Amino acid sequence: MCSIEKILVSIVLINILRLETYLCAKNNSKIIMEDAQEKYKFLITGGYRPKIDTLAKYVVSIRGSKHRWFFGDDHKCGGSIISPKVILTAAHCVCKRHSRIRLKPSDLTVVAGTPRRLVPTETTQVLKVDKIIRHVYYKPLTFRNDIGILLLVKNIYEDGVAVQRISLQTHHLPPYTKCTVLGWGRVFFRGPMPDEILHVDVSIMPDNYCDARTDKYAFGMMCAGDLADPEKDSCSGDSGGPLICNGSVTGIVSFGVKCGIPEHAGYYTNVTSYLEWIRENGFSKLRPVNLILLVILQIFLMKVKLN
Template sequence: MCSLKNLFVSIIFFNILRLDLCANLNSKIIMKDAKEKYRFLITGGYRPKIDNLAKYIVSIRRKKYTWFFGDDHYCGGSIISPKVILSAAHCVCRGDSRIELKPLRPSDILVVAGTPRRLVVTEKTQALKVDKVICHAYYDPETMHNDIALLLLIKNIYEDGVSAQRISLQTSSLPPHTKCTLLGWGQIFTMGPLPDLILHTDIYIMSNEFCKEKDDDYFFGMMCATDEDDFEKDSCSGDSGGPLICNGSVAGIVSYGYGCALPDMPSYYTNVSSYRDWIRKNGLDKLRPVNFILLIVLQICITKD
């Protein structure tokens, strides 16, 4: 009886060891395959030795992280003035249709500027509260038309020109094959993790004919971009609202795509040059009531003097 019992225990022990060895071997094979398969990162592909673009971008987050700093990042945005952030409407406006559309409560959003790190608080990190959320009145969540929004901050972003800086708006539509840079903290592959240190990738603006061919809902105010020689360069979940930077200006806002890095499929961006007047009217030219009153008082004082 004892012999049978010992034999039974030995068999179980042997199987446990075999399973453990197989698991370790499979783990090594999977990691080797992963390194080969994901050699090119969707949202970046590279990190420059000197990053001159991260200072223009902010991380848009929920008001309070769940487990650790930065785990609540969900979108990006561009600094276009010390108090104005340019982003995508689908990041900060909720509703299944244009009729039901409502902006998120400003108190539910936090803007983090001044750092290329998502998970680390540095001496340059600035966490700023939002005063007002402005969504384009004709944003349509079904077609993604007019996917643009502004966040007006309560306090100014401190611009030192190195860690945080406003970026200019592209003033005219760019020709096809213009090289641009996309950057953000989005997933490094479909359903994959989000990076801590911001990633970059270089892609090219495509012609309107190409964009329309790939998506029947292609509309005024849109643009699409990709790299036809390397489809794995693409935006992904978490990059939304961030900038597509061309010739030193923000030309596009990450809007949507069909999956991440699918062959022969570009991602779509809001064309900033098509909304210059809307941005000025709702953001750059907009003064808070208290500022407007102070301006009137100042003019009265100047007149009396």
């Protein structure tokens, strides 16, 4: 076969593969739902989908500025809605790979209002980023101070069903407190990402357990897992998403040893250790009217919890 014919054949094969990839992604959610019913134990790792999802409304998908082949193929990280204009996430999600160099706001978009990654729904909101903030002392090699904020150009519309802000955990929780982490991360180490968001229930582990399993453990970190089932873990693509305990965002998915490894746990940025930083770099950047409304809402949420 001459070189021109080889080139033409290659072009045809590439386009066939692109079409198959697109069609596969388009039908992915249907396949996932059918398989999830009986055939597979989904990992987030070790995760599940609740019949009534009350947590996905707090979570956003942080993506590139434009998908490559199909909607959702540029998902990078998760994030938490802590005000209509403020998204809480990990520093490594808003920086260039293995560096402290921040991405440009135009490099990212935020998708809210749907548990689906690949299929836009009636409640899906795609929002532009106005400003990126990461902790000034973030250390990419050790993941210290792995916390960042995205300030949005426009407010997220909150309907309380598909989209809602979540409160911040204001005090340190004791070991073995049960929590839930959720996201669109890989279903196992180096595996595929799901279309529909997955949940996994884990418990906060004691500091000595966390410290004994990595030399990176430091102030501002926490770890969580399940001693009886080590497959219950966050994974690549869940980064930046929330660890929710007692209805508040308590941790931010940061790093781990692969995913679901026995005798290990997932590591999270401890939100309670950074409350002042979040207020100074997130809420204080809002206009005074928005800030007052946010304070009132936070007080209201705390009263509801106490009652």
